[in-house]
Amino acid sequence: MADRLAELQDAVEAFVAERDWAQFHSPKNLAMSVAIEAAEIMEHFQWCTGEESYALAPQKRARVANEIGDVLIYLVRLARVLDIDLVDAATAKLAQNREKYPVDKAKGRATKYVDFD
Amino acid sequence: MADRLAELQDAVEAFVAERDWAQFHSPKNLAMSVAIEAAEIMEHFQWCTGEESYALAPQKRARVANEIGDVLIYLVRLARVLDIDLVDAATAKLAQNREKYPVDKAKGRATKYVDFD
Amino acid sequence: MADRLAELQDAVEAFVAERDWAQFHSPKNLAMSVAIEAAEIMEHFQWCTGEESYALAPQKRARVANEIGDVLIYLVRLARVLDIDLVDAATAKLAQNREKYPVDKAKGRATKYVDFD
Amino acid sequence: MADRLAELQDAVEAFVAERDWAQFHSPKNLAMSVAIEAAEIMEHFQWCTGEESYALAPQKRARVANEIGDVLIYLVRLARVLDIDLVDAATAKLAQNREKYPVDKAKGRATKYVDFD
Numbered sequence: 001m002a003d004r005l006a007e008l009q010d011a012v013e014a015f016v017a018e019r020d021w022a023q024f025h026s027p028k029n030l031a032m033s034v035a036i037e038a039a040e041i042m043e044h045f046q047w048c049t050g051e052e053s054y055a056l057a058p059q060k061r062a063r064v065a066n067e068i069g070d071v072l073i074y075l076v077r078l079a080r081v082l083d084i085d086l087v088d089a090a091t092a093k094l095a096q097n098r099e100k101y102p103v104d105k106a107k108g109r110a111t112k113y114v115d116f117d
Numbered sequence: 118m119a120d121r122l123a124e125l126q127d128a129v130e131a132f133v134a135e136r137d138w139a140q141f142h143s144p145k146n147l148a149m150s151v152a153i154e155a156a157e158i159m160e161h162f163q164w165c166t167g168e169e170s171y172a173l174a175p176q177k178r179a180r181v182a183n184e185i186g187d188v189l190i191y192l193v194r195l196a197r198v199l200d201i202d203l204v205d206a207a208t209a210k211l212a213q214n215r216e217k218y219p220v221d222k223a224k225g226r227a228t229k230y231v232d233f234d
Numbered sequence: 235m236a237d238r239l240a241e242l243q244d245a246v247e248a249f250v251a252e253r254d255w256a257q258f259h260s261p262k263n264l265a266m267s268v269a270i271e272a273a274e275i276m277e278h279f280q281w282c283t284g285e286e287s288y289a290l291a292p293q294k295r296a297r298v299a300n301e302i303g304d305v306l307i308y309l310v311r312l313a314r315v316l317d318i319d320l321v322d323a324a325t326a327k328l329a330q331n332r333e334k335y336p337v338d339k340a341k342g343r344a345t346k347y348v349d350f351d
Numbered sequence: 352m353a354d355r356l357a358e359l360q361d362a363v364e365a366f367v368a369e370r371d372w373a374q375f376h377s378p379k380n381l382a383m384s385v386a387i388e389a390a391e392i393m394e395h396f397q398w399c400t401g402e403e404s405y406a407l408a409p410q411k412r413a414r415v416a417n418e419i420g421d422v423l424i425y426l427v428r429l430a431r432v433l434d435i436d437l438v439d440a441a442t443a444k445l446a447q448n449r450e451k452y453p454v455d456k457a458k459g460r461a462t463k464y465v466d467f468d
Contacts, residue, residue: 004123004204006121012207015211018220018224019220020224021225024227026170027162027170027181029167029398031155032162032266032393033397034155034159035155035156035158035273035390035393036393036394038151038155038188039152039269039386039387039391041148041152041195042386044148045144046380046387047375049145049283049284050146050284054144056144061201064201065199065206066209068201069209071155071192072203072204073210073214075185075188075189075192076207078158079185082173082181082185086189089182089186089189090125090185090186090187090190091125092182092186093183093190094125096183097190103135103136106136106138107135107137108138110141110280110281146280149280150280152386156269156270156272156273157273159270163461164263164461167401237354237356238438242441242442242445249448252454252458253452253459258461260405261405261407262396262400262401263401265395265396265404268389268392272382272385272422273386275382275385275429276386279382283379284377284379287380290378290433295435298433299443302435303440303442303445304444305385305426306440306441307441307444307448309419309422312419313419315405316412316419320419320420321355321356321358323423324359324419324421326417326420328362328420328424332366337369341369341370341371
């Protein structure tokens with residue numbers, strides 16, 4: 001079975017190469033792009049409550065999926081340009097988070113680790 | 118071979134469950150989290166030029182990898198809470214982009230499709 | 235009575251000139267800076283509910299004020315570099331919003347104008 | 352002479368009151384709004400270089416002014432809801448920045464203060 005993220009990465013690379021867009025894709029510009037698309041996800045949740053945000057109307061849910069897709073596309077591209085493995089980076093961060101947020105201190109609390117007693 | 122993104126998703130779910138953090142993870146809050154972490158990627162590229170952004174010092178590159186990992190973790194979690202398949206969403210968006218940015222119009226140009234002649 | 239925003243603008247300009255920082259302040263970089271600082275405001279509201287966000291602890295409120303100050307400083311600077319009058323820009327936008335959101339359609343509704351019936 | 356920012360604040364308050372929108376304007380939601388509008392400023396600078404960003408075409412410059420206006424409107428509103436004086440907050444932050452970035456260390460350098468030798 002092929003790795004799905006690796007397939008997406010290949011498809012993104014082909015898309016960019018066909019359009020000769022690598023010239024615009026500095027890490028700086030791609031970092032901006034990730035942030036811009038992330039804000040577009042947020043736009044759909046701007047005025048609802050947290051509770052309401054679980055129950056999106058189908059059309060809105062499709063738009064959110066679209067923006068989520070955009071963030072992943074730019075994130076994949078940014079990781080490639082910097083030669084960073086996306087899944088390794090997240091796995092390593094998760095390991096750090098396990099250290100910073102041990103279950104006994106963090107359970108059920110949204111406190112930032114620097115504010116732990 | 119196991120799918121690497123699926124493995125990451127399972128690890129993220131276990132991490133959240135152990136800490137009883139699902140209660141804080143409304144789609145609204147997770148959308149904010151993706152945007153906050155995306156801004157933290159950007160922070161590393163705030164003052165450099167596009168060209169300089171390719172050549173990160175090793176320590177800075179490691180920090181950027183960390184922030185990229187954070188964005189992916191929250192994106193994975195947001196997709197799960199909304200029951201959206203992350204790779205499908207990006208693949209579908211890429212297909213839309215192929216329509217909006219046909220090679221003959223888009224090649225070598227960073228123009229937004231709404232501004233095509 | 236002197237205009238308070240104009241005084242702030244002068245202070246920001248002096249601060250930048252003394253440090254010879256204008257060289258880093260392209261509109262592109264300043265736009266990133268506004269977004270980065272805006273995300274830092276958001277960070278303080280990441281996990282609370284809307285209701286809880288009204289009642290900040292004094293220390294948190296002071297930090298939020300700090301981040302709000304940062305956004306205004308960069309916004310002032312961006313407007314100056316682009317030779318845009320900040321208050322005129324907001325006043326003009328408010329006038330557009332009055333057109334897009336007439337009281338009889340918008341009253342008590344958080345619907346985006348493009349989604350009005 | 353009336354204070355221009357104070358006049359804008361009054362106009363924003365009237366705009367919100369007429370539409371009965373205060374109910375949507377929790378600090379959390381307004382913080383998101385500032386970040387969303389900040390990203391919309393950035394969108395105009397996504398693919399250009401820093402140098403190119405100084406020379407906006409008139410139509411683009413008008414759009415940027417519009418987005419800058421939006422950020423200020425939401426910032427004004429956020430400050431009001433939290434009972435923070437916007438100009439005082441920025442003035443206090445500027446004083447802190449003078450401490451963190453003394454001229455002799457910061458002159459001509461875009462280094463973050465935590466990275467000073």
